[in-house]
Amino acid sequence: MLQFESLSELWNMAGHGPYVWACYLITAIAIVYLLVSPLRRRRQLFEQLRRQARIEAAGQNDARRPEF
Amino acid sequence: MGWQWFHRLGSPRWFYEKSSAWIPWLAVLSIALLLWGSVWGLAFAPADFKQGNSYRIIYIHVPAAFLSLAGYYVMAISGAIGLIWKMKLADMVMKSAAVIGAVLTFVSLVTGAVWGKPTWGTWWVWDARITSMLVLFFLYLGVIALQEAYQHQDTANKASAILSLVGMVNIPIIYKSVDWWYTLHQPATIKFTSESTIHPSMLYPLLVMVIAFYLFYALALLLRTRSEILYRERKTRWVQELAEAGRGSR
Numbered sequence: 378m379l380q381f382e383s384l385s386e387l388w389n390m391a392g393h394g395p396y397v398w399a400c401y402l403i404t405a406i407a408i409v410y411l412l413v414s415p416l417r418r419r420r421q422l423f424e425q426l427r428r429q430a431r432i433e434a435a436g437q438n439d440a441r442r443p444e445f
Numbered sequence: 446m447g448w449q450w451f452h453r454l455g456s457p458r459w460f461y462e463k464s465s466a467w468i469p470w471l472a473v474l475s476i477a478l479l480l481w482g483s484v485w486g487l488a489f490a491p492a493d494f495k496q497g498n499s500y501r502i503i504y505i506h507v508p509a510a511f512l513s514l515a516g517y518y519v520m521a522i523s524g525a526i527g528l529i530w531k532m533k534l535a536d537m538v539m540k541s542a543a544v545i546g547a548v549l550t551f552v553s554l555v556t557g558a559v560w561g562k563p564t565w566g567t568w569w570v571w572d573a574r575i576t577s578m579l580v581l582f583f584l585y586l587g588v589i590a591l592q593e594a595y596q597h598q599d600t601a602n603k604a605s606a607i608l609s610l611v612g613m614v615n616i617p618i619i620y621k622s623v624d625w626w627y628t629l630h631q632p633a634t635i636k637f638t639s640e641s642t643i644h645p646s647m648l649y650p651l652l653v654m655v656i657a658f659y660l661f662y663a664l665a666l667l668l669r670t671r672s673e674i675l676y677r678e679r680k681t682r683w684v685q686e687l688a689e690a691g692r693g694s695r
Contacts, residue, residue: 407548408479426679426684430689
């Protein structure tokens with residue numbers, strides 16, 4: 378059964394609102410951080426590996442060029 | 446012959462490829478249960494007759510605390526496996542579990558402090574349960590710091606595995622702290638051996654949140670371990686091919 382008559386009552390929670398919502402906000406931030414940080418790290422690693430591969434490929438082409 | 450799965454499990458590449466399929470399931474299930482449990486706990490569960498609405502913090506405080514303890518077992522046991530059988534994957538799990546455990550312990554400490562203010566009239570007391578949880582937080586930070594402290598990954602793994610095994614002594618202290626030193630923190634609400642001291646209308650959303658946190662933990666550990674696998678195997682051909690092909694999609 379719904380415990381609150383209106384959204385503002387849900388927000389206030391008879392004075393306990395700030396405590397309760399602060400806790401849920403902190404937890405939400407922690408959850409998002411734990412999900413996003415490994416995905417970001419993988420994306421950055423892949424970008425770096427692609428960049429390295431391009432540089433190496435360019436280097437090999439240079440080496441095949443004749444000396445003069 | 447019977448040990449083949451064990452050796453395969455030690456292969457980071459095999460694990461990476463195998464675990465790709467689990468992620469969408471875990472993600473959908475854990476997020477859905479987190480949302481369901483939160484809405485239930487915040488808006489539909491009845492208010493506590495003594496604490497009023499502040500008790501609604503229980504729906505994240507208790508699951509986060511559960512997982513910070515369960516996560517310590519994950520970290521210490523995988524540390525031991527890495528130490529004994531030199532399994533690379535276990536070392537990576539240990540490192541990932543340290544970060545997730547630290548975050549969850551931080552969440553349970555902070556939500557506990559915020560809950561303490563309207564309930565006990567103070568943000569912080571040096572109560573046995575709270576202090577031992579703070580020690581747990583520092584143990585996690587210690588493992589993270591040791592991982593960064595050494596040039597050689599093998600040395601870092603050994604040092605952090607030993608720290609996490611030594612830190613195991615803290616776990617029974619945390620569990621028993623509310624019984625040994627009966628101070629401010631209340632004893633366990635959910636009991637497996639006798640009836641819980643919480644009404645079913647408040648208990649069911651809590652159980653949903655506990656399951657949701659376990660699933661979320663599995664998801665977070667999987668994602669973190671997989672990114673660690675890619676990082677440590679970045680010089681191998683299969684990771685480089687993945688970088689070329691995938692644009693990071695899988």
